[in-house]
Each structure stands twice: as structure tokens, then as C-alpha cells.
Amino acid sequence: MKYVVGDIVTRHSYQNDMLFRILELTDQTAMLAGEEMRLLADAPLDDLLPVSDIDKRKRRELGKQKEDVSYRLFRQDAKLMKKRNEYAATSGYESDASFFELRGRVLHLDGDAFYLQRCTELYERFGVPVYGVHLDEKKMPDQIASLLEMVQPDIVVITGHDAYLETRGNRDDLRAYRHTKYFAECVRVARKYCANRDQLIIFAGACQSHFETLIKAGANFASSPDRVNIHALDPVYIASKVSQTSYLDAIKLWEVLRNTITGEKGLGGIETKGIMRLGMPLKTPES
Structure with a gap:
């Protein structure tokens, strides 16, 4: 079977548990990236199996169902937060007073x-301001400052x-992880920029990352406590929850982890306050 970069395969x-995209090819092996999970792997070419369009569609539909559940949970929580904000803005009185939200701005560095x-x-979709940058994981520590x-x-x-x-190596040997050390160095640079964990909120990690190292380096949230795979969109749910939570309120850890696709086996964190201010x-343009 002849493969090309970009083909969707399983191992x-x-x-054949996961879909992968082929990133690089040699005569004997392929470098693979998870189609839904943030996992990087390599495999012999004879271990790969091409995925039919029908199978791809079925697997993606199942993945979409999981994403939809997380999205609905997030939107439900967002509506409750908005009602609380309306109450807080008017001190509980019925009023026509209008308010605006200054949501937290996200800098999102992604290796994919x-x-x-x-x-x-x-x-x-969540209404969260974001500045996204695509960078190779190994280059992130040099660019983040x-x-x-x-x-x-x-x-x-x-x-x-x-x-x-x-x-x-064993699970506590950072040399056994592809990119955890680069993520951790990135976090340390960011913490030199702002040491207060409630003024700069940091999420770090991907599939199977060394959770404890990233938290000790200064992250508020990280992956992966049980060294499991995390979904590609999980960091967005956490960052968006922080962005839309008032600076007067603490993030409820179980609540934010519940809204992710992977859950607490793949994601964890420490007590953290929100960022949003009312x-x-x-003022509208007409006024």
C-alpha cells in the first residue's frame, strides 16, 4: 500500500482504536498525529491500515456526538453565569441598566x-477573544516571551x-515524554513574565503529558494525570471557562473538568479565580 502525507489511517x-493523520513518511515508518486526540506516534508502514470514507465518517460522527455533549454543558453553565452577572450588576433590583463583559484574552500556542x-x-463560537499561533513544540520556549x-x-x-x-524510561522520567519538557519550559518562561497564578492563567500539555511537572512549573491546569490521551478541543473548554468566569469567583474544578471531553483522568488543575470583569x-453606537 502506498501512503502519502495527510492520509487517514489506524494502527x-x-x-485500530484511533484515527491518525500521516505527518511524515520514510521508506519504513510513518510519523502520525491523532485526528481527534493530541497524540504523536510513529509506526511501521506495514502496521498501518487505510480508513475508508465510510469508516471515517462513522468515527467522526461519534466524535462529534461527544463534542456536542461538552458544548451543551458549557452553554448551560454560560447561561447560568450570565444570569448571576445580571443579578450582580443590578444588585438584585429590577432595572433596565445594561452592562458589558470584559472576557479574558487567550494566547493559544499549538503544535498542530x-x-x-x-x-x-x-x-x-464561545465569544472568547483569542490570538492563535502555530509553533513546533520545540520552538515554543524561545518564542513565548x-x-x-x-x-x-x-x-x-x-x-x-x-x-x-x-x-x-519510566513514567516519572521526563526523557520518556516527547514534548513535556518543552511545555514545562514554556510555562516557566510565562511565570517569569507573570508570577501570580490568578493574573495569568496557564493551561499546558497534550496527550499523556507529565501532569505533575507542568503543575510544578507553574501551570494552573494541565494534562494528563493518568497519562491518557486528551481530546484536541479540551484546552478550549478550560480556557473559555476561565475567560467567562468573574474575577470574584473561583473556578469549580469538578465543574470545568466535567465539561471537557476527556474528563479528570486526562485533565487536572489547582484552585484558580476567573478573569472576566463586568x-x-x-453604550451602543446609537446612544
Whole structure:
């Protein structure tokens, strides 16, 4: 079977459990990126199985169903937050007073251009201001300082692809992870820029990343506590929740993790306050 970069395949040795995109090809092996999960892997060409259009469509429909559940949960929580904000803005009185929301601005660094586009589209659906940058994970630590100065974000997402490789060491050996060390260095640079974990909120990690290292480096939220795969859109749900939560309120950890596609096995974090601030009055162009 002749493959080309961009083909969608599965791995026979893993019971064809996940869809992958081919990123690079050699005579004998292929570098693969998860189609839905933020996993980077390599495999012999004879281990790959091409995916038919029908199978692709079925798998993507199942993935879409999971995304829809998370989206509905997020929207429900957003509506409740808006009602609370309306009550707070009017001190509980019936009033025609209007207010506006200053939501937290996100700087999203992603090692995968395809994922970045999907994430940006979801931020826009949520009404969250975002500045997205596609960067190779290994280059992120060298670029993040200048990006922080330029964008002045409230929230930083540092993600892409990662993987734990048993052949390189045990689960606590950072050399056994493809990109965790680069994510962690990125977090440390960001924390030098702003040490307060409630003034700059950081999410870091991808599939199977070393959760404890990223939290110790200074992240508020990270992956992956159980070294499992995380969904491509999970960082967006966490960043958007922070962006739309009042700075007076703490993020309820279980609530934010519940809204993700992967859940608490793949994502975790520490107590963190929201970023959003209310303002009054709301002035329209006509007024």
C-alpha cells in the first residue's frame, strides 16, 4: 500500500482504536498525529491500515456526538453565569441598566495547525477573544516571551502533541515524554513574565503529558494525570471557562473538568479565580 502525507489511517497493533493523520513518511515508518486526540506516534508502514470514507465518517460522527455533549454543558453553565452577572450588576433590583463583559484574552500556542484552526473556531463560537499561533513544540520556549509581550493575554494555552514512550524510561522520567519538557519550559518562561497564578492563567500539555511537572512549573491546569490521551478541543473548554468566569469567583474544578471531553483522568488543575470583569453602562453606537 502506498501512503502519502495527510492520509487517514489506524494502527493494526492497537486494534485500530484511533484515527491518525500521516505527518511524515520514510521508506519504513510513518510519523502520525491523532485526528481527534493530541497524540504523536510513529509506526511501521506495514502496521498501518487505510480508513475508508465510510469508516471515517462513522468515527467522526461519534466524535462529534461527544463534542456536542461538552458544548451543551458549557452553554448551560454560560447561561447560568450570565444570569448571576445580571443579578450582580443590578444588585438584585429590577432595572433596565445594561452592562458589558470584559472576557479574558487567550494566547493559544499549538503544535498542530489543523487543531489550532478547530480550536480557534470553537473560541469564536464561545465569544472568547483569542490570538492563535502555530509553533513546533520545540520552538515554543524561545518564542513565548515575545508573544506574551505582544499579545498581553490573560490566559495562555500551551499545547500540541505529546506521548509517553515506555521504551525510553519510566513514567516519572521526563526523557520518556516527547514534548513535556518543552511545555514545562514554556510555562516557566510565562511565570517569569507573570508570577501570580490568578493574573495569568496557564493551561499546558497534550496527550499523556507529565501532569505533575507542568503543575510544578507553574501551570494552573494541565494534562494528563493518568497519562491518557486528551481530546484536541479540551484546552478550549478550560480556557473559555476561565475567560467567562468573574474575577470574584473561583473556578469549580469538578465543574470545568466535567465539561471537557476527556474528563479528570486526562485533565487536572489547582484552585484558580476567573478573569472576566463586568462594566457599566453598555453604550451602543446609537446612544
